[in-house]
Amino acid sequence: MGTDGARLAGNQYGKARVRVARVERGADGVHRFVDRTVRVALRGDFTAAHVEGDNAHVIATDTMKNTVHALTEDAADGESVESFLLRLHDHFGGKADHIDGVLVEASEAGYRHIDVDGAAHPYAFEQLRERRTARLDGMPRDRVLHGGIEELSILKTTESWFRDFPRDEFTTLPETDDRVMATIVTGSWRFTDEAADFEGAWRVIRAALMETFATHPSPSVQATLFEMASAALAACPAIDEVSLALPNRHYIPLDLTAIGRSRGAVLLPTDEPHGLIEATVTRT
């Protein structure tokens, strides 16, 4: 085995889409439901596996799955997804000398207690559309922890415009003073402290993103993105950087004058094409 003239330049392997759930029963009868999809990936000296078919260094991805299962059972009730990843990363980071990089990440389903007669039911839940995410990469003494969010679909029906942009021979878009702005937020933020209050951070960052989107008069998705990220930084001292990716989900005003109606009263929702605005904002 092995081919003359070829060299392994980089590699990473692991287990993706490991799913786990657990029920936590509080002393007050109120339950918490944890439902995660986890990924583990290792980097390091795996040349023999690739070039010689020697698996002596290859921790089976099935073992990674079992490790996620075991460490899920070991959790204390109420453990955040970030804290879970820290424990999981510790495990693989100390595993073997030939490993020089460990990536663990998770996406967690959002659940809200069902409302029954105006009160939160203690153990019945409705799943939200959005998911909370976390990611930890590096080696135990030198690693970077991110929290995040995905699939948060939000829109506003006014206070958004887009004008004064450059025009060339391929520009046909009219300027607009009032448009629907709709997006599905994917975002992440970098923690500066592994002992941060992750649950509190999640709450204030999510609220800052939502409230800023709602209240910021928007000259562009770029400007709204910057305000949202800035507000998240201002709300949470435990982070020093926020990255957002905001698709611009266009609701296009239809011209129905050819069929006896008007222009702009009906909008056409579209999934493609869409703008895609991405930026990272840090503290000065």
Place this chain on the structure above:
Amino acid sequence: MGTDGARLAGNQYGKARVRVARVERGADGVHRFVDRTVRVALRGDFTAAHVEGDNAHVIATDTMKNTVHALTEDAADGESVESFLLRLHDHFGGKADHIDGVLVEASEAGYRHIDVDGAAHPYAFEQLRERRTARLDGMPRDRVLHGGIEELSILKTTESWFRDFPRDEFTTLPETDDRVMATIVTGSWRFTDEAADFEGAWRVIRAALMETFATHPSPSVQATLFEMASAALAACPAIDEVSLALPNRHYIPLDLTAIGRSRGAVLLPTDEPHGLIEATVTRT
């Protein structure tokens, strides 16, 4: 054109996935956002189109799309999806003698006003996971109207069991006294009156489904389904029949004893296979 020995036995055609949106600006500054995916289909004497390539009877599906656009503009503010379908059905039902069946249906995105400092923001919205549906089929004087819901993902972490079921040579499932019960509700209900209060019906039926799921101690998905449908009938006099399709999304207790942990503390969320329980419940 046409082939000896073959005969057209049934046919239906139309336009699917017609998307429309509109913004409704209330006098109080509070906006409503309507975002629908609509389908139109016609049945009738279309033999010449199929057998002879004669399109004289074939209303273009592009015309159907334009009709959905035009009638969306014509709506009064606050019009329900059911009322919109009634207008759309009237249009096609009276269109031509060769039409003897009209199907119109719609799926509507759910939006909730974003909360800002404890108050509902007037024109910023968060999209829900669930969608509201409606369907109208038949001819104007003889048609059936359904409201409905889809993608409502709910679960409870206790008060669900499954036992005393028959066992044969292929049965390995243990009985269980306490399990997670999770489902994604697809449901529809038949209205008895085209002048019903559709918005009110939606609210009380949705609440009845959710509250019954939460509070009904469950010996099986079948029993919970029956209770949910019965509660919806009890809550809304304007309907006389409820159909529900409930996948049983299994969270399987893992046996981790081989890796030094326990049995049942960690659950495995699975999408496939899943149970699928369907029933229709009517008034006695």
Place this chain on the structure above:
Amino acid sequence: MGTDGARLAGNQYGKARVRVARVERGADGVHRFVDRTVRVALRGDFTAAHVEGDNAHVIATDTMKNTVHALTEDAADGESVESFLLRLHDHFGGKADHIDGVLVEASEAGYRHIDVDGAAHPYAFEQLRERRTARLDGMPRDRVLHGGIEELSILKTTESWFRDFPRDEFTTLPETDDRVMATIVTGSWRFTDEAADFEGAWRVIRAALMETFATHPSPSVQATLFEMASAALAACPAIDEVSLALPNRHYIPLDLTAIGRSRGAVLLPTDEPHGLIEATVTRT
């Protein structure tokens, strides 16, 4: 349990998305790979389960899954998906007196041997986009067997037109003498004989659908659909009815005159909205 005023009017339950695969090693060293997703559903007297929470009649859906596993092992090499469903249906149809309807269906991944140096490799495969389907419904002495296909994506770049259709106040579509016609075929055909040569039927029906689509000059999707179904009937005496559902996946000619280009040279592929043409064709 049980609610005054509500009655169970119809019900069906079972297991969906049961996945199974098997490798068949031919005496000549050539392998066959079978990869199916199966569904089982039962109808009958399950009132006690719904109304009283009595599971005495409820064959667990987990048992259905195990049965699919066991009967997959029992297959003879080369068994068609239709023959597999016949065995599976026999099993459940004879299971209990309270059952009065059994539905089994399957979707089978398509695989083609990989070509190596111009020859079919004996045990390496490439997965096709299309899937073969089958469905059997009823009771053992009175049941209907269908074969089918899904996800067959085909198109032609000419010999398709659409004109002479009616115009009303909402019609804006121009007539066209030459257009791209693209569809994704979902089709099924009814067998008249449970001992038919199912593999041979699959080959000649698939070929008839494809060749007719390619060679039939098309005045409409309706006309092409009818020709395709007629050709399938002509090709296979073991079936007496063909149903096709053909989305009309529009490739819309763009008008680029505003940006210094032409009209119609570039096409816009769209997924939504799309026409949806459905018909059933039988023998005369």
Place this chain on the structure above:
Amino acid sequence: MGTDGARLAGNQYGKARVRVARVERGADGVHRFVDRTVRVALRGDFTAAHVEGDNAHVIATDTMKNTVHALTEDAADGESVESFLLRLHDHFGGKADHIDGVLVEASEAGYRHIDVDGAAHPYAFEQLRERRTARLDGMPRDRVLHGGIEELSILKTTESWFRDFPRDEFTTLPETDDRVMATIVTGSWRFTDEAADFEGAWRVIRAALMETFATHPSPSVQATLFEMASAALAACPAIDEVSLALPNRHYIPLDLTAIGRSRGAVLLPTDEPHGLIEATVTRT
């Protein structure tokens, strides 16, 4: 606008999922159908847009879409997707001083002529499962061009094993001497020459990947990945680096001894979790 304490650290924006198609009619009556999804993204000095809401530098993403349309019309018949991206990149790379990075990428649907009576039909096509990709990033004088493939689903039913891997307290996977190996290839390769024969490269690289997968006896996905990438490098002098991402789609041998069958005769196809093996191979 602008928030104290926040700074724009990086940004990129553009249009994603721009779809275009064109029909090319050869002098011999044989057609080619081009069907692409394109993305354009720009990097550079867009601080004013983010911080001050000044759009003077913001080429509208709608203009990017129009540009993709126009340059699709400008293509010579037979132009490869790589050559198209080179033209598109040239356009944006020379557009404005404030731009310092241009990313363009495309995914192209695969089509095969339909076989009619043993011959390729000239203008009827069947869509393949796989897609061809390309990506070009940088600035015109300093940019990197990749070709690629995605959604290529392949498997082999034998000549794959996995053993001699390390075992720890969380390892339960048995060693195996014969297993199904299934993957869905995502791959890319870096061209060293913008004037390469891209069509020829596509053909020999694709063939090398497929044939090596089929014929290489596999001690692990890692070893097969390395062989496949090495073979691609050996087959095509115009590239100097190949990256592959291979999910390990497990077909798990079922133990059916509890229901009177055997162990390993039936396999369970699974989508999650899956191994995910990634590596980059270069020339020595």
